[in-house]
Amino acid sequence: MTSRDETPHPETTLEHYPWIIVRFRCTRCRRYGDARLARLAEKFGAAETIAKLVERFHASCPHRPAKRNGRLAHRPDPCGGYCPDLGTNIPPDLPPSISGLTLIEGGKDEQLAEKPARNDRRRVVGG
Ligand SMILES: [Zn+2]
Numbered sequence: 683m684t685s686r687d688e689t690p691h692p693e694t695t696l697e698h699y700p701w702i703i704v705r706f707r708c709t710r711c712r713r714y715g716d717a718r719l720a721r722l723a724e725k726f727g728a729a730e731t732i733a734k735l736v737e738r739f740h741a742s743c744p745h746r747p748a749k750r751n752g753r754l755a756h757r758p759d760p761c762g763g764y765c766p767d768l769g770t771n772i773p774p775d776l777p778p779s780i781s782g783l784t785l786i787e788g789g790k791d792e793q794l795a796e797k798p799a800r801n802d803r804r805r806v807v808g809g
Contacts (some may be wrong), residue, residue: 690768699732701767705774706739709762710733715739732765739763755763 688700696704699719706715722735743761767774 689771690732690765692736692765692768693731694768695728696730696732698724700771701774703774704732704735705766706736706763707766709764710744711743711761711786713743726776732768736763736765 688698690699690701696719702719704717704719704722706717714728717735722730726735740761740763743763
């Protein structure tokens with residue numbers, strides 16, 4: 683193993699993972715997770731590989747057969763979880779504060795209220 687090649691790959695262990703954040707994404711659901719390397723190492727051991735962590739991510743994926751209109755919708759691939767930072771040396775862009783493993787299911791419907799239409803009509807009282 684050459685130590686110069688620091689590009690992370692599925693068999694990279696936490697000990698050799700170059701970034702302080704390990705990101706997980708799913709191509710089939712909107713769930714994702716960002717975990718601090720140190721916390722993962724503490725929890726699973728420094729010899730844990732990214733591939734194993736992605737497996738764990740799959741195991742907890744909510745993307746399983748669900749009922750739609752009364753019919754069971756079968757999905758050939760239960761989860762499209764992966765680590766987007768493998769095979770690249772581009773550092774993940776980090777949100778300012780990340781604590782622990784954050785799993786977000788679904789997504790927040792952010793509904794921005796439109797500006798209320800100006801009501802310039804005057805009410806004619808009497809006449
Ligand atoms: Zn998923």
